[in-house]
Amino acid sequence: MIMNKFTSIFYACFFTVFSLNCLAEGKILATPGVSQIEGSGGGGIVPWAQLAGYATEESISASAACSRVTVKDFSLDSCGVQANFYDRIELSYAKQTFEVNPLKLDLKQTIIGAKINLFGDLVYTSLPQISLGIQSKRLKTSDVAFALGAEKDSGTDVYIAASKLHLGFINGYNWLWNITARHTKANQIGLLGFGGANEKAKIQLEASTAILLDRHLAIGVEYRQKPDNLGLGENHWKDIFVAWFPNKHLSVTLAYVDLGSIAAIDKQTGWYLSTMWYL
Amino acid sequence: MKRKINNKIKADVEMGMRKVTQYLMLVILLGCAACASPESSKNNSSNASLYQKIGQKPAIDNIIDNLVNLIGQDNVVFSHFAQSNVTHFKEKLSIYLCNITDGPCKYNGDTMQDIHKGMHIDTNQFNHFVELFIAAMEASNISYPIQNQLLARLAPLRESIIKM
Numbered sequence: 322m323i324m325n326k327f328t329s330i331f332y333a334c335f336f337t338v339f340s341l342n343c344l345a346e347g348k349i350l351a352t353p354g355v356s357q358i359e360g361s362g363g364g365g366i367v368p369w370a371q372l373a374g375y376a377t378e379e380s381i382s383a384s385a386a387c388s389r390v391t392v393k394d395f396s397l398d399s400c401g402v403q404a405n406f407y408d409r410i411e412l413s414y415a416k417q418t419f420e421v422n423p424l425k426l427d428l429k430q431t432i433i434g435a436k437i438n439l440f441g442d443l444v445y446t447s448l449p450q451i452s453l454g455i456q457s458k459r460l461k462t463s464d465v466a467f468a469l470g471a472e473k474d475s476g477t478d479v480y481i482a483a484s485k486l487h488l489g490f491i492n493g494y495n496w497l498w499n500i501t502a503r504h505t506k507a508n509q510i511g512l513l514g515f516g517g518a519n520e521k522a523k524i525q526l527e528a529s530t531a532i533l534l535d536r537h538l539a540i541g542v543e544y545r546q547k548p549d550n551l552g553l554g555e556n557h558w559k560d561i562f563v564a565w566f567p568n569k570h571l572s573v574t575l576a577y578v579d580l581g582s583i584a585a586i587d588k589q590t591g592w593y594l595s596t597m598w599y600l
Numbered sequence: 601m602k603r604k605i606n607n608k609i610k611a612d613v614e615m616g617m618r619k620v621t622q623y624l625m626l627v628i629l630l631g632c633a634a635c636a637s638p639e640s641s642k643n644n645s646s647n648a649s650l651y652q653k654i655g656q657k658p659a660i661d662n663i664i665d666n667l668v669n670l671i672g673q674d675n676v677v678f679s680h681f682a683q684s685n686v687t688h689f690k691e692k693l694s695i696y697l698c699n700i701t702d703g704p705c706k707y708n709g710d711t712m713q714d715i716h717k718g719m720h721i722d723t724n725q726f727n728h729f730v731e732l733f734i735a736a737m738e739a740s741n742i743s744y745p746i747q748n749q750l751l752a753r754l755a756p757l758r759e760s761i762i763k764m
Contacts, residue, residue: 347727377723447756488748488749494744
């Protein structure tokens with residue numbers, strides 16, 4: 322139902338973008354970044370202050386992305402759509418399927434996201450771009466989460482993100498950094514429910530940084546703190562990525578990820594591959 | 601008890617901050633190491649100005665020629681230039697770029713505010729112009745790091761160009 326609603330918004334954007342503004346191509350290639358696994362504009366695992374897509378103050382853009390993360394005992398498929406209204410408001414919707422190989426079952430989660438650009442421009446202002454966002458998550462298959470001690474099957478993350486691209490900063494190469502502070506109760510981003518007996522710190526810090534090797538290629542690293550509400554030794558996430566932007570309609574991101582321990586099964590390292598399409 | 605938890609949160613956040621800082625430092629180091637190709641280190645010999653690194657007046661004029669050609673074929677920004685005197689535009693822009701890249705020129709033309717007053721340039725048009733400028737540099741075979749350094753000097757002009 323909600324998916325249908327979002328699909329129609331997506332199509333509405335599609336036609337609006339094409340009829341009113343031809344194409345929203347008002348940003349320098351690669352600078353909006355990609356879609357993160359929860360559907361928001363950002364890096365691979367961290368939402369950034371940039372809004373998804375190439376829209377400017379005068380245009381609307383729409384985008385979609387699918388990604389797959391495969392680690393030792395788990396894999397996560399995630400697909401999302403984003404609409405960027407006048408580079409001020411981003412709306413997103415994502416569906417995740419988390420395959421738990423040891424139990425031979427799938428956990429499903431949906432995430433509705435919104436992000437507002439409070440002030441600043443990633444490239445052109447001397448201050449960083451600052452955005453405030455939310456991700457409202459609902460876990461559809463909650464048995465495993467409750468069995469592990471989670472308190473709820475839904476939750477809302479609120480985050481504030483600051484991003485800046487410094488032109489020619491490192492020996493002439495563009496340097497991007499992002500820092501995000503997130504208020505969350507999610508266990509493994511919500512795939513194992515929300516809350517738990519071991520609940521402590523609720524503010525988690527996340528950071529990404531990247532260098533553009535040329536107009537089309539970025540390399541970088543990301544780091545995402547996570548709470549250990551379930552007391553299962555949940556680890557912070559890390560990845561090192563390379564993203565390729567052949568043009569303003571496509572990007573492909575490959576990353577090596579270290580997700581640490583998931584549901585007390587440790588050493589979950591593996592690969593992340595994502596493709597994003599921009600209108 | 602609550603105090604203890606608060607301290608724990610504080611410690612967690614501090615620890616996180618330290619890790620984040622370490623990460624950022626690592627990337628800066630990686631970046632410096634990865635990007636220091638022999639060619640760029642030659643170009644970056646300590647006292648060469650950006651003007652010299654670009655290739656001085658011939659290269660700047662070449663970029664401007666390419667830019668004018670691109671503007672002529674462009675339907676987003678051409679209307680803003682339709683009334684301009686091309687020769688005057690080329691001359692003044694050449695001096696402006698020479699000046700802003702620490703070359704041996706002194707720009708004494710109109711300010712950016714005055715030039716763009718009443719043109720009501722929006723963000724889309726401005727950003728599109730930046731892309732034309734990048735394409736012009738590309739066509740002049742200006743290396744990517746030098747392109748970025750020039751863009752870094754021009755980016756702060758945005759606030760005196762748009763919505764004037």
